[in-house]
Amino acid sequence: MAERRLRADALSNRARIVQVARDLLSSTSELPMNAVAKAAGVGQGTLYRNFPTREALLAEVYRADVDQLVASAGTLLGEHDAATAFRRWLDNVADYARVKRGVLAALEPGSGHELAASHTGPIGEAIDRLLAAGREEGTIRADVTSRDVLILLGFLSRLDEASAAESAHHILDLIFHGLRTRGGERPRAEGAAETGG
CATH class of the missing domain: 1.10.10 (Arc Repressor Mutant, subunit A)
Structure with a gap:
């Protein structure tokens, strides 16, 4: 005991x-x-x-944040429709990016980039899960991949704190609306006849 x-x-x-x-x-x-x-x-x-070492502590801070971000995808999908879950997950990405900026600033450039690269896989898997749910629901475009989303999100860790505080969520909105099917409607099946104007 x-x-x-x-x-x-x-x-x-x-x-x-x-x-x-x-x-x-x-x-x-x-x-x-x-x-x-x-x-x-x-x-x-x-x-x-x-x-x-200080580097070991920084690596653990980063790892814990990645784990939390990845886990939140499943939690949000269990609580919301796919589109809402994806948008709320992007808000979590903004918090993760703030921590990532801090960790990378505190580490030597080489080790910082290596640390970030080693965690891209789990984040990509979370995005794949969100994309798949959105496609099934008909609210997320079928031509978007997790790599596309990762490239779009890459800017967040490069913003300075002032810019991030001012514009991160606005830019995430722009990214999210670019991922959605037109008007958020369910896409037609391939080969379906066009109707009306």
């Missing part, structure tokens, strides 16, 4: 460290480890036991 409680405490400490680091990245790319430990309410020993 005591061992289980210790394990739960250790997991709680680790999760708190990651969340604190995530929050601090919104205000600084320096991310001093002593500031993380202080804000998380843990000792330096606990911090370094979980994350031996």
Whole structure:
């Protein structure tokens, strides 16, 4: 019982460290480890036991954000129609992009790009799931691929904070409306006869 409680405490400490680091990245790319430990309410020993280097902590912040973003696709599809789920998922992408900008700014360029590239697959799979649901519903264009969407979303991690705060959701709206079938209506079956003007 005591061992289980210790394990739960250790997991709680680790999760708190990651969340604190995530929050601090919104205000600084320096991310001093002593500031993380202080804000998380843990000792330096606990911090370094979980994350031996600053790079390891940054990688975990990024991984946790990717996991959360990917998982949210299924959650949203379970709660909304496909088009609404996709649009709300794009709002989650805006939050993820903010964290990604912070992580990449805090890492050496080479390791930052390598980290981002290593997580493209799961994000692409989440997009494929959303696209498939939208096509089934008839609200998302059939000619759009997850690669297309990833390219369109790539701009978010390149915006500075001021630009992102001002325009990210507006630009996501533009992207989303470009993905939709005309007027959001169910597309005709291939070869169906045209009717009316």
